[in-house]
Amino acid sequence: MSRPVGSCQQCGAKIEFKFSSAVQTVCEFCQSILVRHDVDLERVGEVADLPPDVSPIQMGTEGVYRNKAFWVAGRILYNYELGGWNEWHIVFQDGVSGWLSDAQAVYAITFPAEPGQILPPAADLAPRHAFRFGDTGYQVTTLTRARYAGVQGELPFEYWNKDEVLFADLRSASTNFGTIDYSEEPPLLFLGETVDFDALRLKNLRSFEGW
Amino acid sequence: MGAPAKPAVKTLDCPSCGGVIELRGLGQTLRAVCVNCLSIIDTTSPELRIIQKFEAKQRIIPLIPLGTRGKLDGDPFEAIGFQARQILVDGTAYQWREYVLFNPFKGFRYLSEYDGHWNNIQTLQAIPADASFGGKRAVKYENETYRHFQSANASTVYVMGEFPWMVMVGEEVFAEDFIAPPRMLSSEKSFGEITWSRGEYMTPEQVREAFALKQALPSPRGVFANQPSPHKALVGSSWITAVVLMALLAALMTLCSLAMGQRQVLKEHYSFTPGSGEASFVTPVFALDGRTSNLELSTYTNLDNNWAYLSFALINEQTGQALDFGRELSYYHGRDSDGSWTEGSNSDSVLIPSVPPGRYYLRVEPEMQTAPGFSQRPTAMAAMRYEITLRRDVPWNLPFVLGFVVLLIPPLLRTFRAWSFESTRWKESDYAPSSSDGDDDDDD
Numbered sequence: 221m222s223r224p225v226g227s228c229q230q231c232g233a234k235i236e237f238k239f240s241s242a243v244q245t246v247c248e249f250c251q252s253i254l255v256r257h258d259v260d261l262e263r264v265g266e267v268a269d270l271p272p273d274v275s276p277i278q279m280g281t282e283g284v285y286r287n288k289a290f291w292v293a294g295r296i297l298y299n300y301e302l303g304g305w306n307e308w309h310i311v312f313q314d315g316v317s318g319w320l321s322d323a324q325a326v327y328a329i330t331f332p333a334e335p336g337q338i339l340p341p342a343a344d345l346a347p348r349h350a351f352r353f354g355d356t357g358y359q360v361t362t363l364t365r366a367r368y369a370g371v372q373g374e375l376p377f378e379y380w381n382k383d384e385v386l387f388a389d390l391r392s393a394s395t396n397f398g399t400i401d402y403s404e405e406p407p408l409l410f411l412g413e414t415v416d417f418d419a420l421r422l423k424n425l426r427s428f429e430g431w
Numbered sequence: 432m433g434a435p436a437k438p439a440v441k442t443l444d445c446p447s448c449g450g451v452i453e454l455r456g457l458g459q460t461l462r463a464v465c466v467n468c469l470s471i472i473d474t475t476s477p478e479l480r481i482i483q484k485f486e487a488k489q490r491i492i493p494l495i496p497l498g499t500r501g502k503l504d505g506d507p508f509e510a511i512g513f514q515a516r517q518i519l520v521d522g523t524a525y526q527w528r529e530y531v532l533f534n535p536f537k538g539f540r541y542l543s544e545y546d547g548h549w550n551n552i553q554t555l556q557a558i559p560a561d562a563s564f565g566g567k568r569a570v571k572y573e574n575e576t577y578r579h580f581q582s583a584n585a586s587t588v589y590v591m592g593e594f595p596w597m598v599m600v601g602e603e604v605f606a607e608d609f610i611a612p613p614r615m616l617s618s619e620k621s622f623g624e625i626t627w628s629r630g631e632y633m634t635p636e637q638v639r640e641a642f643a644l645k646q647a648l649p650s651p652r653g654v655f656a657n658q659p660s661p662h663k664a665l666v667g668s669s670w671i672t673a674v675v676l677m678a679l680l681a682a683l684m685t686l687c688s689l690a691m692g693q694r695q696v697l698k699e700h701y702s703f704t705p706g707s708g709e710a711s712f713v714t715p716v717f718a719l720d721g722r723t724s725n726l727e728l729s730t731y732t733n734l735d736n737n738w739a740y741l742s743f744a745l746i747n748e749q750t751g752q753a754l755d756f757g758r759e760l761s762y763y764h765g766r767d768s769d770g771s772w773t774e775g776s777n778s779d780s781v782l783i784p785s786v787p788p789g790r791y792y793l794r795v796e797p798e799m800q801t802a803p804g805f806s807q808r809p810t811a812m813a814a815m816r817y818e819i820t821l822r823r824d825v826p827w828n829l830p831f832v833l834g835f836v837v838l839l840i841p842p843l844l845r846t847f848r849a850w851s852f853e854s855t856r857w858k859e860s861d862y863a864p865s866s867s868d869g870d871d872d873d874d875d
Contacts, residue, residue, distance in 0.1 A: 274458045276536045302461060302596070303475060324459055324595055325538025326556060347623050359558055362624060393560040393572070414556035417537055428457060428535045
């Protein structure tokens with residue numbers, strides 16, 4: 221695994237990319253958001269203090285999904301009316317990256333997917349709206365208007381200072397799970413499945429006092 | 432089971448009454464209730480906004496005290512919230528209780544309790560597919576069909592502790608239950624969004640053990656929607672057992688009849704005309720060999736709307752010992768306003784047990800109606816022709832027949848109990864037989 225190294229424009233700290241395809245990272249020392257252009261690092265912003273977090277997952281947590289080991293390289297934190305949730309950016313041993321979401325300790329792993337169709341505009345969506353991706357039928361179960369609350373670590377794309385973002389959660393008759401992310405045009409589709417905490421065999425978890 | 436770790440309890444001051452509110456949800460919850468002044472507080476707002484003040488005629492004491500830790504499916508969970516909910520059926524309120532359980536890694540679980548029946552409930556991340564079962568509504572999830580049981584509006588009437596959703600007293604959801612005992616799928620619809628959950632039946636003993644409760648929990652009353660039938664699993668095996676035993680019995684019966692090797696020792700034809708002098712006579716002597724065994728005496732007559740009485744004596748030629756017995760035969764038939772009828776039979780058979788070997792003969796004395804005036808029918812006075820047959824070593828099937836009947840009792844009883852359990856279960860459903868629709872479908 222290549223480890224491009226640079227230094228933070230703001231504080232001069234050494235910046236190391238553990239995930240070779242990372243596009244963005246956050247300086248651990250000064251919270252500067254740094255975007256990679258070839259070999260140069262551009263400081264595009266700064267992360268405010270992350271709100272208090274309740275996820276048992278943290279930077280550096282490792283796990284296994286479908287017999288492939290992964291580690292947590294970064295995350296995007298969102299807030300909405302029912303609290304916050306995390307989209308953990310996970311990187312597998314073969315360099316593939318995906319997302320492990322944790323909302324009130326309900327876990328799902330998703331990967332960017334090709335919709336193979338034009339996704340309807342957000343305004344046309346309502347709960348129970350049906351989709352078919354591949355062999356699987358999905359239904360919109362919740363529409364969530366979330367506020368971007370911060371980023372941490374390495375991400376596979378530039379993602380910072382977003383405003384409100386609309387997400388449509390898709391569920392199926394089985395564990396298949398998906399999300400349509402309306403933060404971009406055209407919207408992004410992520411497909412995967414809900415996963416059992418134990419099945420991920422997570423290590424380096426956060427500890428909670430008394431638990 | 433080791434003692435659960437000491438729960439870490441955070442507290443906040445109630446913005447309404449200043450009372451202490453304990454927080455156990457580590458920030459995963461949205462609402463907390465002040466038990467002192469019955470205020471529901473938004474714990475996500477910095478100023479601890481009061482969402483609602485509710486009234487309760489009386490405080491409900493949870494059977495599992497909040498803060499108690501237990502073990503469900505191998506994981507520790509702490510009781511952090513409690514609500515009482517109810518549905519109205521024909522104006523009657525049915526109330527049940529729900530516990531919010533929390534584990535920072537595994538998330539939320541729920542326990543429900545109604546009349547001593549418990550369910551271990553988990554929110555589903557899937558949407559069960561619509562299905563049907565015997566023409567009625569059902570849903571399918573993980574290859575299991577759940578039959579629709581009940582639909583009702585459920586409202587929250589009392590809350591305590593913390594909740595991971597925006598709970599309100601008086602809030603109503605449209606709830607539907609689908610059952611596949613011991614499991615149940617429930618959907619709750621509010622504001623267009625549907626949440627599915629899956630429950631698994633638990634007994635009070637299992638709950639008490641899981642939470643190491645000191646006091647016994649109330650015993651279940653009646654049959655609950657997804658309570659597993661204690662009989663259902665046994666119906667099949669009780670029939671299998673019965674069939675196996677009956678097959679053995681049939682084999683034994685065949686062996687016995689083969690071993691008996693019945694043989695005819697006498698077959699004679701006679702006729703008798705009433706009033707024709709001395710009626711009694713003796714048969715030829717016959718030999719009964721082998722060991723002491725039974726002897727079957729069969730009589731076939733041509734009686735027709737008439738009766739006869741036959742006195743028999745089985746006499747041992749050597750010892751002179753006699754066994755006296757009599758047989759009555761009567762056979763009548765005719766036609767009346769109800770149609771044709773028959774009564775009695777013109778043949779008869781009797782089994783004499785334990786006759787020692789030896790040379791024997793039978794003394795026979797027939798008797799019939801002699802007064803000619805009694806009957807208008809000339810045939811009634813006609814001579815009776817009859818045949819006497821004696822068979823030695825006749826297989827005796829009555830014990831086997833009784834055996835078959837006895838073997839049928841347990842599975843029949845079991846089947847009846849299973850049926851009765853199911854009918855009690857469905858009496859609480861939307862499909863309760865208010866009118867006799869006779870539409871009981873089998874459970875398989």
